[in-house]
Amino acid sequence: MNFNLSRNQFFLILFVVQSGSSFFSFPSPFVNAAGRDAWLVFIVAGALHYMLLLFYERNYKNFKIGPFVGWLYKIYWLFLTIVYMAYIDYTLAVWGFPETPQIIVIAVLVTVSLYANLSRAETVINLSVMLIPLIFVFVIFLQFAWKDLVWTNLFPFGESTGAEWAKGFLKAQIAFIGSELYVFFRKHVDSKQKIKGRPLFFYQILWFTFFFFSVLIVILYYTPRGLERLPEPLLFLLKAQEVTFVERLDLFFLYIWTVWTIITIVIISFAALYVHRLHFNEHQKRDTIIWHIFLVLLPLFFLSKGFVEKLNDVIIYLYLVFGLFIPLIVILMNRRKQK
């Protein structure tokens, strides 16, 4: 598959995948794990994220994979999409569709991904443009909570224990998931456009601001004990905001979140099929359909809350393997080969 990305497209895809499923669900487990110093933890985690990006940027040329690593990534992404799918379906079942058979909701979600992935590559690449206005709307509506924020919630800092810091770091990885696409898609970026240096830093700032903002708002709005009760604190925050023309902003954002997750799933599926086509280029259409059949059937096994939670924990470790460990090994091996 041959396609070209502009710099903006590349960063947009990365941003959407990284924030995709986690932007509502990230703050709660993270703040619960890291305690009151969560915001400090996140600043340090943000620095790590930047280092990771710099590492990717330096070495992406050496990241060439064979079929075996390709399969590993495909399985990893399949797992990732299934977890996202199970999570969003579970949330939808709680908030909007308790009676609807879950296979129907999942099938509807997957149909969209199938349609997008059967279209041109450009369609998938540009699909995330749709989210830009929604992200703005989201941030604007969060501002309404301004008068309810409690500044003293930030203090006292420096009280979290070492264990909390460690756990916090681990949970902060949720916001990193998806960054592995960097090494895959980086070589498709228009070579005339510069990425090193300022553009990359700008992306890092954008990513950091977005997540830091959501962490900060959650810390300032909820007490640690209040947070323990709410898996989606941002939805609850929106639920209480009063706007004159409409109530229950959370419902609208729940569906915006759904759209966001679908687009993430589309992009991850695209990445998986892209890797697949590096090595097996026949039967493109057939393989795309098979992949989506998996996506419909597999999440059905993981629909209970317990599973969703457990899988969310597992994902972090998997990410460490696939986002850090495997790229590191592949890059080192290729470097040695070149020497």
Next chain:
Amino acid sequence: MKKIILISIVCSFLLVGCWDERLFKDITIVPLIAYDGKQGSWTGYFTHAVVAKPDSISFSTIQGSGVSIEDTRLDANRKTGELLDPSQVLVVLLTTEAAKTNPIETFDIAYRMPRTRLSGRLVVVEGDLAQYHKKTENMGKELPDYYEANLKTAELDSVIPDINIQSAARLLLDEGIDLQLPYMKMSEATGTPGVEGVALFSDKVFSGHTLNAKESTIIQILKKKPGKSAMFTYKWKKEDKDYPVTVTQNKVKKKWVITGNSIHATYKMKFSVNEFAFDHLDKERSRKELEDFLSKELTKDFNDVVKKLQEAKSDPVGFGRTVRAFHPQLWKKGKWQDTFAELEINVKVEAEITRTGILN
């Protein structure tokens, strides 16, 4: 053929509807809910809209009982034709009894159920609930609208805080601050309920102490979150005559100095004068005189209110938040409500008159 099958499937949806459809015409709006009871035995009063004929709406109240508040709703539901839906609730009334159970546990379902409206108001009422459901001539409105309007006015006048179900839950879960809810009472003269002041909570449960309207206004100012206007009236004695003084608070600056066992709070308040028959406020001397008078009176009242709070072991002002954030040694002394009751708290008010309106 495939297309025909597809089309007929789609058409069948048009006729039967989908799994999670909840047609609005089958749902009853419940704008006013009242709960009475204690752990394990609850009574709920659900005031719901009845559309008996097109274009006319009226309200009726249904009573349900059960072991939890959700159970009361289910019980009441059996007595209505349509589904009682709490998603439009404007006001929730709680008896003092009900407020004494831990609301965060008993009302958990009202807070976390996806369909509830979190911007509804919570009110503690005195006495039997049945009397609060009688519509009287004086109301001039439907029952739920009356409560909503009444509370709104009180909020604008800084008598009650702006608290909805969401913020109530947040305050209950915050260790550094206590909840205060609007407190309503039946007026004996008119037979209609009216806002009396606030009900003070102490560590998640109603403490049994309430404050009157003036005292509640002072709390809102102590919190630095007054409504649109906060007014005070005092009698000023001058040359053996009483002159009533009414002032509106414009701006307030607070400063808390917290030490090991005391809190010194200074409030610099700016006022505009609404009513002052003595006049001569254009003169520096008489204005100074009035300012001193107000400072003295307000300082006294503020300190009285703080005393009452300490008595009730309730800290709705949020001293605890600052203490928790910046004074860990004081915070770690024990449960905050106990520490708070023992603290030496001094409030000093410095009044300044900035506007005299059309008075001189």
Next chain:
Amino acid sequence: MDDVKSNDSLILYIQNLFHDSADLIVRKISWKDGDGIVCFLSTMTESSEVNKQIEILRLRSIAELPNWAGTATSSVEAFSVPKLIKTVTNGFVAIFFPATNLLLTITIPSFEVRSTTEPNNEIVIRGAHEGFVESIDKNISLIRKHLLISDLVVKDVKLGEDTNTKVTYVFIESIADKDVVNEVKSRLENIDRTKIYSIGQIEDYLEDSLWSPFPQFLNTERPDRAVANLLEGKIVLFTDQSPSALIAPVNFFSFYETPDDFNGRVIVSSFFRMLRIFSFVIAVFLPAYYIAVVGFHSEVLPYDLSMKVKTAVEFIPYRPIVEALIVELFIEVIREATIRLPAPIGPTIGIVGGLVIGDAIVNAGLVSNLMVVVVAMTAISSFVVPSVEMNTTIRIIRFPFMLAATLFGFFGIAIGTIILFIHLMNRSSLSQPYLSPVVPFDPSRFKNIFFRIPYFKNHKQQQTFTHGTGRRKRRGRN
């Protein structure tokens, strides 16, 4: 035609060619070097003018001018039967000289051409009030009058063996993209059908995806609109005998621009442009939103509003979608009827249908008054689009959204929106991205969607096709 036939039998032969058509005139005239045979269709040619022209040519031939047959209206060439047929059917006069085997053609067609009145379906307030007519020459002349440049290129293609229709495409050489011009040319040449008589058929052959509800060609009867688009580098297609021109490649937002925008003042035009985009959103989503709210998410209504909605829907016997379909159907029927009705009774029926029945249907309790408000508002919004095809498209695509809303509420609308977005991104008009300048994102043109930028700010010549071949879509810089 080597064997010499007598002139009489030749006349018979020609008459046979046209199957003794009553309007065919074949006469023998005498010429300097022997007889000639005049042949033309009296219905398409002014007979008295024919005499005058023949007289002029006769004088020229007697004067033995070196190129006596070549004047502004006449030419001479070697004779052949297909040429004769072509000349006569085009409304020209053919004079055949059997002795020299030459065919003299005189061009004096006389067709009845409608005057260039303003098209009914594209009325503007400010701007030129002329419209295309059913004559290609007149139409081209209307365009040429605006663009007094040599860069304006007019190309012809003859299509359809049976109808021999002339299809003309016009573009400005210096601005239009070469690839797109070639694309049009090859697509036109690939049309193989014997009967072509309307512009709609051409559109079917040229469109990138026929099964999309979205039009990929802009249809206009206004010369000023065509000229404005030519200056943006687009290609304008005509067929003879059709007053509408097709403009391509266009993007989705072209359908929301009208000549009024460019004649009106900046702020006013920008306001109306935004209003039109907004009306698109209303026309597509409002009924679906209402159905979703009444069927699934009644909790999003603020209390005061919810009471009003509740009283409105309480006694309606049908499900919201059925209710909506009743009103939609009703409005569509009124609309369709008023198009066909003669002008004097059209408005009357509109009022009777709209007001009287509309009021009665609410009073009878079949549908709620809110649903009538929603659907009427939607109908009005859909007519805001200054393009007839897009208007019909919008009216059609709101039905899938209503269906999605009945099935899944807001979730259905969200899914529908993504699918619509993917669909639009997959579309192209003559291989140019349909959703540009949003996708691929072009910030400099993006603001044109919402604002009418002052003319003096438009420094660079606007080229529609910033992406070369159009095969690759890219965001960001060109």
